[in-house]
Amino acid sequence: MTQTPQAPVEPHTRTNLAQRLNWLRAGVLGANDGIVSTAAVVVGVAGATSATGPIATAGAAALVGGAISMALGEYVSVSSQRDSEKALIARETRELAEDPEGELDELASMYEARGLTPRTARQVATELTEVDALAAHLSMELNIDQDDVVSPWHAAFASAIAFTLGAVLPLLAILLPGPGVRVPVTFVATLVALAATGTVAAWIGGGSRARAAARVVVGGALALAVTFAVGTALGTAGVV
Numbered sequence: 001m002t003q004t005p006q007a008p009v010e011p012h013t014r015t016n017l018a019q020r021l022n023w024l025r026a027g028v029l030g031a032n033d034g035i036v037s038t039a040a041v042v043v044g045v046a047g048a049t050s051a052t053g054p055i056a057t058a059g060a061a062a063l064v065g066g067a068i069s070m071a072l073g074e075y076v077s078v079s080s081q082r083d084s085e086k087a088l089i090a091r092e093t094r095e096l097a098e099d100p101e102g103e104l105d106e107l108a109s110m111y112e113a114r115g116l117t118p119r120t121a122r123q124v125a126t127e128l129t130e131v132d133a134l135a136a137h138l139s140m141e142l143n144i145d146q147d148d149v150v151s152p153w154h155a156a157f158a159s160a161i162a163f164t165l166g167a168v169l170p171l172l173a174i175l176l177p178g179p180g181v182r183v184p185v186t187f188v189a190t191l192v193a194l195a196a197t198g199t200v201a202a203w204i205g206g207g208s209r210a211r212a213a214a215r216v217v218v219g220g221a222l223a224l225a226v227t228f229a230v231g232t233a234l235g236t237a238g239v240v
Helices: 009-048 052-098 100-113 118-143 152-176 182-205 209-236
Strands: none
Touching: 009 052, 009 152, 009 182, 009 209, 052 100, 052 118, 052 182, 100 118, 118 209, 152 182
16 A cells, blocks of 8 residues: 655744744743742741731732742843844854855865765755855854744743743642641642643653653652741741
8 A cells, every 4th residue: 555655844843843842841840830839838838827818928929929030030041042142143144244155165064074075065055055044054053043033021921921820729729728628738739730740841851751740749749848847837936
């Protein structure tokens, strides 16, 4: 039976897929941070007092403060990366304008270093230069796509939203149940959510889902246990 050959995957399709996976991974990690940090805060306060007001206040502060912190951190990080990439693109543009032949020789030598024969390397470099010299040099020399420079605002908003969505879960888990069961419910809800985020992160990266889930669950359980113990000790000592 004759099989119909599959159409090759276009480079821009692979790039778009990689971008979506990177955004998804960042979202999962942001949600994971929101879950752990907010859960640790509210469980710690709940260890010190059973009053709903202080717990709600601390949880809301952790959610808002954490989301803003994540957004600012992502904005600064991506802005620095974007500035560096723009500077490299400007430098490469200038070098191509000042010495096109030297840049062509450089590109050919890089392909030759990758294993191509000198003749083939020269032909590939020449053909790519004729299509888009800047794109060819950016890709080969710097692994940069000039059309793929990330917006720091997009990254900041995405990080803040992911963190907020993650933080909402432990906040609801600590506030909705009665005082007698709110801490166990929060523990269970948090660890289940962490297992889910760990599994998704492993699926995106192609790693072991069980191992990834176990890592975040153990880490989250440790964080909750420590903060609850600290809160309980402070409450017992009358500090709170």
